[in-house]
Amino acid sequence: MTAATTGWSTTRWSTPPVLMRVLAVLAVVGQGGIAVTGAVVRVTGSGLGCPTWPECFPGSLVPTPDADVATLHQWVEFSNRLLGIALVVVAGACVVAAVFVRPRRRRLLWLALAMPLGVVAQAVLGGITVLTGLAWYTVAPHFLVSVPLVWLAVLLARDAWALDRASEARVPTVPRAVRGLLAVTAVVLAALLVVGTLVTAAGPHAGDATTPRLDAFSVPELATLHAHLLFAFLGLLVGLGFLLHAVGAPRPVVVRFRVLVLVTLAQGGLGGAQYALGVPEVLVAFHVLGAMVTTAAAAWVWAATTEPAVRDRPAGVASVGAPALSVS
Numbered sequence: 001m002t003a004a005t006t007g008w009s010t011t012r013w014s015t016p017p018v019l020m021r022v023l024a025v026l027a028v029v030g031q032g033g034i035a036v037t038g039a040v041v042r043v044t045g046s047g048l049g050c051p052t053w054p055e056c057f058p059g060s061l062v063p064t065p066d067a068d069v070a071t072l073h074q075w076v077e078f079s080n081r082l083l084g085i086a087l088v089v090v091a092g093a094c095v096v097a098a099v100f101v102r103p104r105r106r107r108l109l110w111l112a113l114a115m116p117l118g119v120v121a122q123a124v125l126g127g128i129t130v131l132t133g134l135a136w137y138t139v140a141p142h143f144l145v146s147v148p149l150v151w152l153a154v155l156l157a158r159d160a161w162a163l164d165r166a167s168e169a170r171v172p173t174v175p176r177a178v179r180g181l182l183a184v185t186a187v188v189l190a191a192l193l194v195v196g197t198l199v200t201a202a203g204p205h206a207g208d209a210t211t212p213r214l215d216a217f218s219v220p221e222l223a224t225l226h227a228h229l230l231f232a233f234l235g236l237l238v239g240l241g242f243l244l245h246a247v248g249a250p251r252p253v254v255v256r257f258r259v260l261v262l263v264t265l266a267q268g269g270l271g272g273a274q275y276a277l278g279v280p281e282v283l284v285a286f287h288v289l290g291a292m293v294t295t296a297a298a299a300w301v302w303a304a305t306t307e308p309a310v311r312d313r314p315a316g317v318a319s320v321g322a323p324a325l326s327v328s
Contacts, residue, residue: 014102017163023094024157027115030087031153032292034122035146037080039288042200043281047134047211049077053127056081084123091115094156105168111156118149134211136201143197143288147190147295154299162308170306173250178243179305185236189298192229193291198222203279223275230268237261253304260297267294 041047049069050056056078057064063074098105098112125142132138159168172179199222201214237260244254267290274283 013100015097015100017160020094020097020101020108020160020163021157023090023097024153024160026090027094028150028153028157028296030083030090031115031118031146031149032289032296034080034083034087035143035150035292036285036289037083038143039285041077041080042139043284044073044076046073046076047139048130049073049075050081051130053130054123081126084119084126088116088119091119101163103166105159105163107168108156108159108163111152111159114149114152115156118145118152121145122149136212136214140194140197140201144194146292147193150292150295151299151302154296155303158303165308167309169309171309172305173307174244174253174305175247178240178247178249178253179302181236181240181243182302182305185233185240186298186302188229188233188236189294192226192233193295195222195226195229196291199226200284226271230271234264234268237264250304253301256297256301256304260294260301263290263294263297266290 041049049072050063051069052058055061056074057066063071063078065071066074094112094115095109098109101108122142122145125138125145129135129138129142162168162170198214198217199219202217202219202222203213237257241257241261244257249257267287270283270287270290274280274287277283
């Protein structure tokens with residue numbers, strides 16, 4: 001029996017756009033969510049709730065009664081690992097779906113491939129984190145990997161929403177200067193998040209009571225540096241806002257930019273309250289959630305600085321008169 005007689009052909013079947021879009025959104029939520037549940041693990045002191053890896057306990061993949069490890073801590077850490085497994089499934093499904101998109105979208109496929117590769121990196125770093133007893137210099141990278149993965153997942157969602165276009169080519173919607181300033185803003189945001197992990201490394205929430213903390217710098221010193229970077233980020237956003245107005249940026253870019261500003265202000269206010277109140281556990285978890293939302297919002301703005309190419313538009317002409325480019 002042949003593919004023709006069964007009505008099935010691997011070259012004819014194509015992933016429904018709605019399926020690709022749902023998977024991309026799940027990837028965004030999952031990549032950000034794993035960072036938030038990791039923060040819950042840390043603030044509840046459950047970092048060693050499963051003291052081995054990849055098993056939870058020697059000889060057991062799941063929590064087991066143990067006099068030395070509280071049941072709550074076991075299940076908090078184990079739940080975080082379960083979310084990681086769910087993320088593996090979503091990431092793998094993104095790749096499979098992208099492979100069967102017709103016509104083939106090369107950038108979509110590469111973005112989809114980044115999802116499982118990132119999950120593997122997270123798993124390896126998670127294992128190292130457990131095996132080193134939650135050393136801060138392993139916990140920080142374990143969190144930071146989520147930042148580029150959230151960004152890439154947003155771009156994956158952007159391309160998934162453009163599957164109804166004949167080509168994956170994209171053209172700029174804003175002048176190059178806007179994209180350049182936005183790129184600088186993204187770099188400062190990355191620095192802001194890195195220093196944020198150092199504040200955490202010096203703070204009281206280690207994930208386990210016996211874990212050594214970063215003692216080369218004090219929490220007030222690192223928090224001050226973190227605040228200065230926040231002010232620099234806000235200053236760049238102000239400049240970006242004026243520039244968007246000056247060039248007459250299209251409405252989608254402006255709306256997304258306003259969302260980024262609001263999210264950033266909320267995150268800054270939450271961080272200030274967190275510091276003033278002595279970093280209570282619940283605010284720490286919400287602050288990590290805010291970091292992921294801010295990253296996604298910045299990526300969402302970046303995604304709007306290009307648009308799918310229009311067939312009847314002359315080659316090399318973009319919506320604002322900038323040269324047409326195939327960009328990420």
